[in-house]
Amino acid sequence: MDALKQELKSKIIEVLNLEDIAVEDINDNDALFGDGLGLDSIDALELIVLLDKDYGIKLTDPKEGKNIFQSIDTMAAYITANRTK
Amino acid sequence: MEFNNYISESCVIEDNAVFLSGENSFILDDANFSEFSKAVYKKFEIEYPKFFKMDNLSKLAFLSAELLLKEVVQSNEQENDIAVVFANRSSSLDTDVKYQESIASKDNYFPSPAVFVYTLPNICIGEISIKNNLKSENAFFVFEEFPAEFMMHYANNLLESEKAEKVLCGWTELYKENYRAVVYLVEKTSSNSFSKEHNIETIKQLYTNTLWTL
Numbered sequence: 001m002d003a004l005k006q007e008l009k010s011k012i013i014e015v016l017n018l019e020d021i022a023v024e025d026i027n028d029n030d031a032l033f034g035d036g037l038g039l040d041s042i043d044a045l046e047l048i049v050l051l052d053k054d055y056g057i058k059l060t061d062p063k064e065g066k067n068i069f070q071s072i073d074t075m076a077a078y079i080t081a082n083r084t085k
Numbered sequence: 086m087e088f089n090n091y092i093s094e095s096c097v098i099e100d101n102a103v104f105l106s107g108e109n110s111f112i113l114d115d116a117n118f119s120e121f122s123k124a125v126y127k128k129f130e131i132e133y134p135k136f137f138k139m140d141n142l143s144k145l146a147f148l149s150a151e152l153l154l155k156e157v158v159q160s161n162e163q164e165n166d167i168a169v170v171f172a173n174r175s176s177s178l179d180t181d182v183k184y185q186e187s188i189a190s191k192d193n194y195f196p197s198p199a200v201f202v203y204t205l206p207n208i209c210i211g212e213i214s215i216k217n218n219l220k221s222e223n224a225f226f227v228f229e230e231f232p233a234e235f236m237m238h239y240a241n242n243l244l245e246s247e248k249a250e251k252v253l254c255g256w257t258e259l260y261k262e263n264y265r266a267v268v269y270l271v272e273k274t275s276s277n278s279f280s281k282e283h284n285i286e287t288i289k290q291l292y293t294n295t296l297w298t299l
Contacts, residue, residue, distance in 0.1 A: 016199075019137040038134075045198035053195045 005076045015050055016043050028072045036071075044069060056084030090244055090283040093276045095269040096153040097294045098125075098145060104294055105152060106279055118262055122148060129155075138199065139212060140180040141264070146171065146209035146257040147216070149266035154217055154253070157270060161218040167270075168249035169210045169219065170239050172226040173258040177206040209257060221249045231256045231267070233288040240271045240283070256292065267292050 009023045012032075016039065030036045033044070047069055051057040057079065059065060068078045097104040101121045103111040113124045122144045126136055131151055139147060150169075158165050180203040188196045202208065207225035214223065222243055226232070240252040255268035269291055271283050281287045281296060290296035 017137045019134060042138075042199050042202060049195055049197060 001076055001080060004079065005072050008072055008075055008079075011050060011054065012037075012047070015046055026072060028076075030071055032069050032071060032075075039069075047075075051079070054085075055079050055082075057082050090241060090271050090273055091275045091280040092269050092283050092287060092291065092296075093272055093280045094153050094157065095291055095296070096149045096266070097268075097291075098149050098266040099264065099294075103148075103152065107294070107296060110152075118145075118259075118264055125152075133216060135212075140177075140183075140200070140203035140208075142173075142177060142179055142206065142257065142259045143203060143209040143212045145259050145264055145266050146255070146268075147212050149255065149257065149268040150213045150253060151216065153268055153270060154213075157251070158217050161216065164218050164220050166221055166250040167217070167219050168221045168240075168243045168252045169213060169223040170226075170236060170243070170252060171207075171210060171224075171255045171257050171268075172228050172232060172236065173206065173256060174227065174229060175258060175260040176227045177204050177208070179260050180204055213253075231292050233285055233292065237283065237285060237288055244271065244273055267294070 005028055006023060009026045012018065012026075013021055013023065018037070021037070026037065033039045044065055048059050048062065048065060051059060059068075068074055095106050101113045101116055102109060103125060111125060111128050113121050116124065118141055122141070125148050129152055131148075136144065136147060154167075158167075180200060184196065184200045184204050187200060188194055206227065207223070210223045210225055213219065224239070226235070228235070236254050240254050243249050243252050251270055251272040253268065253270055255266060257266045257268070258264060269288075287296055
């Protein structure tokens with residue numbers, strides 16, 4: 001699980017072009033949206049694409065994203081339980 | 086009809102160099118546009134992380150507008166009455182091609198929402214407007230060549246009809262590694278000692294980056 005969390009942080013920084021943010025700057029329970037990393041609605045869509053492309057998870061209900069993308073912890077738990085690749 | 090409006094500021098970005106009102110303010114050799122635009126961002130101490138999410142056309146337009154407006158816009162707490170009129174030749178083709186490549190294969194079909202939102206050229210005006218709290222008139226035109234006369238009449242009309250206090254005009258062209266931005270501010274009064282009369286000749290001189298050296 002720890003390796004997946006590190007992988008997720010690295011991918012999020014790369015895919016969302018988070019300049020001047022390093023893997024070490026993101027805590028596992030930091031909020032990804034709002035006051036945390038400050039991601040926006042387009043970033044949320046990119047994360048949905050990331051789940052599909054890298055882990056074979058298709059989110060059929062975008063509302064699910066609100067819970068899944070709360071933090072690295074919640075993302076990693078969801079991916080571990082649902083990944084197909 | 087003749088109007089006595091003035092060009093008060095300009096920013097030209099081309100060939101890895103920045104010229105502010107004719108003065109060479111920054112140059113970076115041996116860099117691609119991505120490296121150059123990041124270096125300009127750092128050099129002029131712009132603090133706007135969303136910059137790194139923009140496509141290259143928006144980065145070019147944003148930088149040229151930002152470097153010019155930093156002397157003009159004192160605060161973005163209040164609305165700034167500056168209209169924006171831009172034009173270019175390649176529209177958003179640079180990003181259109183990247184987006185098309187992401188959907189070309191059925192086996193690797195993962196269209197990027199973050200790329201898709203930049204498949205319109207006027208998005209760059211939106212980026213500038215958000216940063217500087219502009220809610221005024223704006224338009225983006227696509228022409229084969231820089232339309233000096235068209236831009237002059239359009240800016241004059243906006244000022245004379247009191248649609249805006251100032252008009253940010255520009256040619257922001259980018260396709261792959263070929264790019265050029267010529268952005269200038271038009272207003273009714275001569276606001277500084279460098280102001281030049283807003284007419285066809287000065288606009289053409291501005292476009293060839295020779296206005297301020299004459």
